[in-house]
Amino acid sequence: MRFFGAGDLRYVILQQIADKPSHGYEIIKSIQEQLGGMYAPSPGVVYPMLTMLEEMGHATVVSDGARKLYTITEEGSKSLAENKAAVEAIFARMDRARSEQGSDRSPQIERAVENFRMALRMKKGPLTTEQIHAITDIIDAAAKQIERS
Incomplete structure (x- = not known):
């Protein structure tokens, strides 16, 4: 889905x-x-965009261990101010989309589900039978807890 x-x-x-x-x-x-x-x-979209913002002088980055912490620059703040109407329109569209979507689940649950999906996608290489059994046991136990809550 192309949202932006x-x-x-x-x-x-x-x-x-x-x-x-x-x-x-x-x-x-x-x-x-x-x-x-x-x-x-x-x-694959966000990280190149962050690099582009840094190259444009709109963001700075400092290493925070193995991760990078991004901060807006004066030039980036100026760009936001110059495009205030467009920025407000984008965020208004995001708010409308969220309310129109009408999900009964909270954003925290949606985030947790996406984290779960990401963890499964990040499991690289062929899985052993033991790993498959362990993962399915974890998923089944979580599903059972959710059903009973």
Whole structure:
């Protein structure tokens, strides 16, 4: 699903780091929560955008262990201010999409489900029979707990 138009995600990310310096993964999760779990930009889109913002002088990055922490620059703040109407329109569209989506699940549950999916996708290589059994046991136990709560 293509949720953002050309250039929209740049402003969303700039606003995110203007509100709070963040790591790429935090930005992805924040956008997903703002959209009620109906969409999350992929790392393959967000990280190159962060690099582009840094190269444009709109963001700075500092190493925070193995991760990078992105912060808006004065130039980035100026860009947000110059495009205030467009930025507000993008966030209004995000708010409408979240409310129209009408999910009964909370954004926190949507985030947790997406984290679960990501953990499964990140499991690389062929799994042993023991690993498959362990994963299915964990999933079955979680499903049973949810059914009973």
